[in-house]
Amino acid sequence: MPNLTGNRSQSHVLFDPAAFADWVGTSENPLPLLRSFFKDGIETLKQRFLVGIPATELLPLHAWLVDQILVQACRLHTKECAEQVALVAVGGYGRGTLHPYSDIDILLLLADETDSALQETIGHFISFLWDIGLEVGHSVRTVEECQEAARKDLVFITSLMEARLLFGPEHLFKTLQAAIAPEQMWGSRQFFLAKRTEQATRHHRYHDTAYNLEPNIKEGPGGLRDIQMIQWVSKRYFNTWSFDSLLQHGFLTPSERKDLLESQDFFWQLRYGLHTLTGRKEDRLLFDHQIALAKQLGYRAQGPHLAVEQLMKDYYRTVGNIGRLNEMLLQLFEEEILLVDEKVDIRPINKRFQTRNKFLEITDSRVFKHTPSALLEVFLLLQRHPELKGVRASTIRLIREHCYLIDENFRAEQSNRDLFMEIIRQPRGITHEFRRMNKYGVLGAYLPAFGKIVGQMQYDMFHAYTVDEHTLFLIRNLRRFALPQYAHEFPLCSEVFQRIPKPELLYLAGLFHDIAKGRGGDHSELGAQDALEFCLHHGLSHYDSRFVAWLVSHHLLMSMTAQRQDINDPEVVREFAIKVSDEMHLNHLYLLTVADIRATNPNLWNSWKDALLSKLYTATHQALRRGLEHPIDKAERIRDVQDEARQALLKNGWTEQKLDALWRQIDADYFLRHTPNEICWHIEALDQEEPSNGAPRVLVRPHNRKADTADTMEVFIYARAHALTFTVTTGTMAQLDLDVLDARIITTCHGFVLESFIVREATAANTKIDLEFRLREIQETLTQRLTQPDQVPSHRSRFIPRRLKVFKFPTRITFTEDCRNCCTVMELTTNNWPGLLSRISQALANCQVQLVNAKITTLGTQVVDVFFICNQQDQPLTPQQQQQLENTIHTYLER
Numbered sequence: 001m002p003n004l005t006g007n008r009s010q011s012h013v014l015f016d017p018a019a020f021a022d023w024v025g026t027s028e029n030p031l032p033l034l035r036s037f038f039k040d041g042i043e044t045l046k047q048r049f050l051v052g053i054p055a056t057e058l059l060p061l062h063a064w065l066v067d068q069i070l071v072q073a074c075r076l077h078t079k080e081c082a083e084q085v086a087l088v089a090v091g092g093y094g095r096g097t098l099h100p101y102s103d104i105d106i107l108l109l110l111a112d113e114t115d116s117a118l119q120e121t122i123g124h125f126i127s128f129l130w131d132i133g134l135e136v137g138h139s140v141r142t143v144e145e146c147q148e149a150a151r152k153d154l155v156f157i158t159s160l161m162e163a164r165l166l167f168g169p170e171h172l173f174k175t176l177q178a179a180i181a182p183e184q185m186w187g188s189r190q191f192f193l194a195k196r197t198e199q200a201t202r203h204h205r206y207h208d209t210a211y212n213l214e215p216n217i218k219e220g221p222g223g224l225r226d227i228q229m230i231q232w233v234s235k236r237y238f239n240t241w242s243f244d245s246l247l248q249h250g251f252l253t254p255s256e257r258k259d260l261l262e263s264q265d266f267f268w269q270l271r272y273g274l275h276t277l278t279g280r281k282e283d284r285l286l287f288d289h290q291i292a293l294a295k296q297l298g299y300r301a302q303g304p305h306l307a308v309e310q311l312m313k314d315y316y317r318t319v320g321n322i323g324r325l326n327e328m329l330l331q332l333f334e335e336e337i338l339l340v341d342e343k344v345d346i347r348p349i350n351k352r353f354q355t356r357n358k359f360l361e362i363t364d365s366r367v368f369k370h371t372p373s374a375l376l377e378v379f380l381l382l383q384r385h386p387e388l389k390g391v392r393a394s395t396i397r398l399i400r401e402h403c404y405l406i407d408e409n410f411r412a413e414q415s416n417r418d419l420f421m422e423i424i425r426q427p428r429g430i431t432h433e434f435r436r437m438n439k440y441g442v443l444g445a446y447l448p449a450f451g452k453i454v455g456q457m458q459y460d461m462f463h464a465y466t467v468d469e470h471t472l473f474l475i476r477n478l479r480r481f482a483l484p485q486y487a488h489e490f491p492l493c494s495e496v497f498q499r500i501p502k503p504e505l506l507y508l509a510g511l512f513h514d515i516a517k518g519r520g521g522d523h524s525e526l527g528a529q530d531a532l533e534f535c536l537h538h539g540l541s542h543y544d545s546r547f548v549a550w551l552v553s554h555h556l557l558m559s560m561t562a563q564r565q566d567i568n569d570p571e572v573v574r575e576f577a578i579k580v581s582d583e584m585h586l587n588h589l590y591l592l593t594v595a596d597i598r599a600t601n602p603n604l605w606n607s608w609k610d611a612l613l614s615k616l617y618t619a620t621h622q623a624l625r626r627g628l629e630h631p632i633d634k635a636e637r638i639r640d641v642q643d644e645a646r647q648a649l650l651k652n653g654w655t656e657q658k659l660d661a662l663w664r665q666i667d668a669d670y671f672l673r674h675t676p677n678e679i680c681w682h683i684e685a686l687d688q689e690e691p692s693n694g695a696p697r698v699l700v701r702p703h704n705r706k707a708d709t710a711d712t713m714e715v716f717i718y719a720r721a722h723a724l725t726f727t728v729t730t731g732t733m734a735q736l737d738l739d740v741l742d743a744r745i746i747t748t749c750h751g752f753v754l755e756s757f758i759v760r761e762a763t764a765a766n767t768k769i770d771l772e773f774r775l776r777e778i779q780e781t782l783t784q785r786l787t788q789p790d791q792v793p794s795h796r797s798r799f800i801p802r803r804l805k806v807f808k809f810p811t812r813i814t815f816t817e818d819c820r821n822c823c824t825v826m827e828l829t830t831n832n833w834p835g836l837l838s839r840i841s842q843a844l845a846n847c848q849v850q851l852v853n854a855k856i857t858t859l860g861t862q863v864v865d866v867f868f869i870c871n872q873q874d875q876p877l878t879p880q881q882q883q884q885l886e887n888t889i890h891t892y893l894e895r
Helices: 017-026 030-050 055-077 116-132 143-152 154-161 170-179 188-205 224-238 243-248 254-278 287-296 307-338 374-384 393-401 408-412 414-425 430-439 442-446 448-453 467-482 491-497 503-512 523-537 542-553 557-564 570-580 583-600 607-626 634-651 656-665 668-673 676-686 725-735 764-768 771-786 802-806 836-846 879-893
Strands: 085-089 104-110 136-142 164-167 346-348 353-356 359-362 697-702 713-720 738-747 752-761 812-818 823-831 850-859 862-870
Touching: 017 030, 017 055, 030 055, 030 116, 030 254, 055 085, 055 116, 055 164, 055 254, 085 170, 104 116, 104 143, 104 170, 116 136, 136 143, 143 154, 143 170, 154 188, 154 224, 188 224, 188 307, 224 243, 224 254, 224 307, 243 254, 254 287, 254 307, 287 307, 307 393, 307 430, 353 374, 359 374, 359 393, 374 393, 374 414, 374 430, 374 442, 408 414, 414 430, 414 503, 430 442, 430 467, 442 448, 448 467, 467 491, 467 503, 467 583, 491 583, 491 607, 503 523, 503 542, 503 583, 523 542, 542 583, 557 570, 557 583, 557 607, 557 850, 557 862, 570 583, 570 607, 570 634, 583 607, 607 738, 634 656, 634 668, 634 676, 656 676, 668 738, 676 697, 676 713, 676 752, 697 771, 713 725, 713 771, 725 738, 725 752, 725 771, 725 836, 812 879, 823 836, 823 879, 836 850, 836 862, 836 879
Parallel strands: 104 136
Antiparallel strands: 085 104, 085 164, 346 353, 353 359, 697 713, 713 752, 738 752, 738 850, 812 823, 823 862, 850 862
């Protein structure tokens, strides 16, 4: 029996194929033999990978192993019809590089249409392969059938282009190759156009960014598919897979060829590791695997940078490099394939630049050497000439090659500083050109601090993108506020933006707000220092420079105030207003905050956060207009709310007497914590007669009533006060798959409780349910459960999100006293476990602690919840009561 070899010097084979063929051919029962060889071969390859043999050596070996098994199996089954069928490897397997769990796609190419005997033979052959353990994808076609299918299907013609004959008549395989040649179908022009469209569609599925924190290394922008895209077009046009041919034809430089090969090797190593780690076909670089993969590939922590962060930084820089090379090569292919017969349209712009067929290019290859400032001028010209389609490939290459010229002397040149500020002051193209500057390496070279955050991930579930990509998304969001066509998205932001006299200050604040991430220390303060130095260095006044630095230093202030403090309290608003000091600071900070949250993670933004920030902005704006020396006190704020609600209700037929009676039933704090609109809605429930069975009155409506779907909903409950009302409510909401974003609780002097909640769907599936049905379901379920408040709902086991298992945070509980409102503020930081608030409410009830208000903040898989609480005597908790509550919460969370 031939032995599998683990000797690296013989790594081109795993065993002697001739001896293996003889042994299979003479075996009375070859199935166990083939199964055993396949299994042992896979294990041998896995062990080689784990001891450091690179994937570049193992991928051809894996394909070779499968070749040997398939060929012997085919020989055994086609003895009687050897001239009628050819076994062909197609797709990725056809390329001769196979990852451990990649698809094994084969074509059984027939000389003629199958008869019943041949059909039976093929059926036995495929079953035999599955019995061996080979999960093959197969098709059975004649040459004519292949030709017909390939004409209609871009994917199929692509897989046939990669075909490789394994066993059977060579003339049949050559007939197939001739039938699908560019002269017969999918000429190089048609093929290129179709593949370019296919790539654009694929990129769009990944939001046109390569910088997602859980990327797909095969399909995502800048991934393996983008390398294969270059090879496919090259194969169709030059009839070769090799990058050497692109080098020979002047499409690649030696360094670019080296970059492509090294990038491909890196992706292969990652993908091989993923398959080995997961034991399945896996192309997504999920958080679940990133730490283990970093360790497997030899990454080690360095200072504040985790091993996994270094792995991912290498990944993001690689996809960025591939993205640039892909863009450049496709443009060269376009010139060679699509525009070769068209007249070249060259138009001068200045001494340094001209346009060629609407692409910007330099007039001479020595331009950047002689005039380094042209490295910035490129992007300014693109802003000023919107008719241009981009930068010509040859110029992209020269930009990359001359980035080294952007050094300290370059940055000290006044003309270069003026150019950069001119770019950021342009009325259009800022987002596109900043992205292009980052892609070509210019932005990181001009701003070395920005260069350090390129490709830097933040290993948490709050941020969905790398630091540089998040920053560029933020600037894009700010730009959208300035454009009339996007005014419907955020009307208040668009309105406020019109009052911004110098938008470039806002863009600079956005550019620097996270620039110090990963250095250790407070990134806001470190970034503010960088921003101040940059602004002064670039000719901004001392006032403007300090203003930008203030925005960077305080860019988290507004979101933290809105999400962690009671902004219904005039004193909280006044303290915030004192910090922002004037309308100019408020306007800029508001826009920066909205743009920042929306750029952090698409799933974190909802109508509730929009309303929360809008409310704080409006209240602060009013406080500043009124004058900080004339603060609004609680009584005045309550009177204003009551008067506005009263006027609205009087128009709807209510009488002064009836409203006075209702007002006397409700604690004054109710008017402090609710808007006039909410109060008018609540009155509908307050005015109804109490049901004889003591059932509560429950109202539910979409929070954003202008939208067709409800990303957040409002729930109002009016019920007889009971110690377990809040516990039953939150427990029921957990069972209804609702996450609570905000909770406000008021107990009236007549023994009733008013609970107001902002909730959202915990699972995406519920957002697809008919909205009216869902609102009615929530209302009816809460009403039913609260009719018997003594019966606390049991915890229903809910699916724990995959990412929550990866990102686990220690539970931290802190207590502070709010003397102004005579209560204790408890801040809880923990994992966002399903039904978390229900558990907290049970702990509060167990300790006889009253909840006055709650602010719920979800940061990915982490929550930072703030509870305003008091004891049974309506006083702040004593130290002993605080300790008891903390111990009880830990007990409930550990269940």
